[in-house]
Amino acid sequence: MARILGIDLGTTNSLIAYMDGKTPRVIAGKQGRAMVPSVVAMTDNGLIVGDPAKEHLVRNPERTIYSVKRFMGKSLADVSDELKYFPYKLHEQGGVIRIQVGEKTYSPPQISAMILKELKLRAEAHLGEDVRGVVITVPAYFNDSQRQATKDAGMIAGLDVLRIINEPTAASLAYGLQQKTQGTIAVYDLGGGTFDISILKLKQGIFEVLATNGNTHLGGDDFDRTIIDLLLHEIRAESGLDLSQYADQMQALRLEAERVKIRLSDDVKTQATIELPEGKGTFRREMTREQLEALVSDLIERTLSPCRLALKDAGLQPSQIDEVVLVGGSTRMPLVRQRVQDLFGKVPHCELNPDEVVALGAAVQADILSGGTQDMLLLDVTPLSLGIETMGGVMSPLIRRNTTIPTSAKEMFTTYVDGQTSVDIHILQGERELAKDNRSLARFQLKVPPLPAGVPRVEVQFLIDANGILNVTAKDVRTNQTQSIEVKPSHGLTDDEVERMIGESFKFAAEDLKARQLIEARTEAEAIRKATEKALGLGGHLIGPEETRAIRASLESLTAASAGEDHRAVRARIADVEKTTHHLAEVLMDTSLKEALQNKKLEELP
Template sequence: MIELPIYGQDNTLPAAEEGPILGIDLGTTHSLVAVFQHGRPRVLTDEQGDPLLPSVVAYPEQASHNQPSAVGREAREQASTNPTRTIHSVKRLIGRSLKDLGHELATLPYQLASAEDNDGVRIVLGDLHLTAEEVSSHILTACRERAAAALKMAPQSLQRAVITVPAYFDDAQRQATRTAARLAGLEVLRLVGEPTAAALAYGLDKREQAKIVVYDLGGGTFDISVLELADGVFRVLSTAGDTHLGGDDFDRVIMVDCAEEIRRLHGFDALADPESRTKLRQIAEQVKKTLSVQEETEFRFSHAASETEYQRKIDWRMFQRWIAPLVQRTLDHTALALKDAGLRPEDIDEVVLVGGSTRVPLVKAAVAQFFGRPAHDELDPDQVVALGAAIQAGILGGAVRDALLLDVTPLSLGIVTADGTVSRVIERNASIPAQAKEGFTTYVDGQTAIKFTVVQGEREMAADNRTLGEFELRGIPSMPAGLPQVAVQFLLDANGMLQVKAKEQSSGIEAKIEIAPKHGLTDEQVETMLQEAWDHADQDLELRRRAEVKSRLDQVMIAVTKHLEQAKTSLGESEWQRLQEAYEDAQAIDEQTTVEGIRGRLDELEQAANPLAQLLMNDVAMEAVRDQKVSDLLDK
């Protein structure tokens, strides 16, 4: 069970020993946290040894503020019983406006709104309005908590992180990711591109020159990136992909084909029944995983109410036939990315596989065939990006001295001139940190102030680029137009943050700004959120503990309900009575019941349900389930 974090307590505790810098892969489907220790990167797991933390956050029924009831695996487990308050794939929303999202909106199960004062989206869950930054911060907090538990350190000693983002993330999305980290009490030392992190994990930065392709097929997204490595500097040459293509689609094709057969053979439409649908998807996922290591397996599904007993042998050839069109789509995107980069498959020196779905043998083979060379699969594809993040954390922490990740700015930066065109000051692909100086002057006699608008983008007209910020140089001595000499200096730091200074030479007056994009949350909004979290810390802890135990209890109750009939007929008299009582006690829980009260009833119900679980176990292979919990068994 994930211990739920509390905001704001950091300051109240004595200064702890400073822990390592975290490397976090904040993913669409799941997230990972890693550290660099004892000379190597290492992914940290939960108590059960699972490295993946589902990027899923659930919020309680009557929530007055933004504290989640569950994050990670637990949130995913309760998703089917709490679908309207469970948020998946928030990464699709971060740093995006309603306009940016466009047709994506239709695919989201929850409602989105846009606040008046900024264009970042809000997720609407009844009275609760959440920003994507807040939801992401809850995932990051869970990562931090996991790291604290794994390292046996206080969470407040883990305050710094390297976080990975997709190569195509724009400034607003990157900034929003930083804000999410800040809300989780983490200082982002560096955002690293996911493909770059993957290349770093494989030590490809040691090569002098190379053209690298990173093929990243995750649960729900596909990204292909073409990188060029020249003298230790990674440049992203092109990216392409499909934000709705991944391993989940592999599960779906298995599920759909089997559901079709079930309908034909048994007349039961399993897809129309939400519970059966969830079950089918879980079985399909298991079948897919098995087929990555075995030649054939069995799809077994039963549904008591409709007397459906379905069993089907599925071998890898069938699976391969089903997913072939999906794999072809990834190759089409790959060809597109290569074309954008002006390269052919044979120009590529290294191919790196990322994402759990690249374990599927057909995917691996198709990629190898496309490039005419085997792809790197030595590292766990789920962990590659997190391992790279940990190496960058090692570089920043001083543990890694022989590597250095040199980066470039993906977009040009410029200043808007009087006629609305852009005077480019730092060109795209310049190594960062980068600097540039440019001279400007007044265009009206007696003009005493110049307004500078800083834009990012490759277009000639200012209006076509993204405005990053504006500032004004005031107090210029009154002179005829064109006489004042204003030197503007840009300094783009290694984090891609821009500092602009303007100085009028004759008077020596200066102005400067740090550019934070207008898009996203303002500093004040972030402060308010942090303050609110602080104010509610105690109440939150209680609420979250309660919600956690309650959701666990709900799961066990649902599981027991499913097998009540069988329990009644098969259990002994006293066992049945005990289960019945425990179940009724659990049902009697209301708003007044304390956390301890709920926990007591949960324990009792789990124990009372044990004989039932034993009974059901006879149907299942003992080996496979020995370590599972009662509720897991009852779920089967």
């Protein structure tokens, strides 16, 4: 059985984890950091993902994509009010957002796939084996389109997505594994872009979700924006500059706002510093925790009503919750912890790193699927009611929210007109009465034999699988024949598009490799340059001026090559420097050997 890994594909950061015996572990990169910033930079040399891409946010804002999770499974209209915060251009095609970078456009699943690939490479380097099977986490309140988009991203990245699981329930698995808890727990998960609350019952290794609720557009990004808006306003008042007109400065401002927010979780005051364009100098402002809390108080308040709704759906009072668990980087804010504590009347748990706990839980679920862990079972629910549009534009629910999955519902369809050969079916998700107020998931045409009205009887089964994803099948009751249905997703990629994107991703892979090689060559060039400078400082007097000049010259051409885009040129210059410094290295080696020997002799003297 091939190993299955767990992936937390986050708004701000992503992680990959595996099961090491009975312990889930996150995989760190070369720099020792487990978190890969969910940032993708499209440079002239191809793709860069993660920490190095983050540097491009300011340098190259129109070509550097971040927070793409906010666009997964969404239409442009869904995100219209936050477009002004993003430096890259968005438009829509076939109900799906497309991100414009230079000449090319990318769907959100394609960008997510680039992040997934980076995680895949990292795991392969660490484990020394191919990685294919994965479990990917999504916010519990993600609808069908958003889940499907996540699954598409995995396929485009060349992964086999064996299960989509909910982030708060993944976290509960990690906690449950550690503490063998029994009882009722509430998982409060406030991440970079999404909020979830899940109420679970833990008993004899069964993790039964009783209710879930949330907001897939509320998180740390929104906290940052309150700071951004404040600083934008003050900078305009002070210097007359409208910083929002400068894409690069806006990114610098966004990153500073995020840092200020993070620092204020530990300190009660800090300073925001922004370099202004047009020679306007530097804007500095002291900010206190109290001021930040006043800015975000309403946002935090907005997480509490989903909590109350989830409790109501679970049929529980806050006092009946035994444990409260905090997940997601935004729960580091003291005010968030305080509000959660006030609501549930108990001190929340945060023993496990809130940034890593979801990935750890995904690794546990992966281990359950591969047959390793057998005593734990997660019974999750569908977060939103599923229904179809009926006469008069009304939503007729078939599966209620918070129903344990997998689950199914059947509906019989017939015709209204003699000889009618098809019935249009519109699938919806949501809690509202009218079809138009709910999320349109998909439409399809049911084929019926031409018969008098009311005679055809076609039974359609709506099945929500363990991933929370809808599958539709239809059967003609009279002939007992099943019919295949082509469901056209309202806000998702078609199968053909996903196929094409898988193909394209191989092309990107070649570009990825080029970019990666350049970064690695540049890093090595920098290390060699520093070492050579040091050697010259130590042993410059031991070699002739001619030789020193030759070394200097080779260093200069190395620097020039590094500024270029060809990794082979950089490699060639590195080899050059190594050759020219060969003698110097030998001289230094001899000297240090002599010194070492002399020291030894001295020490050995009585």
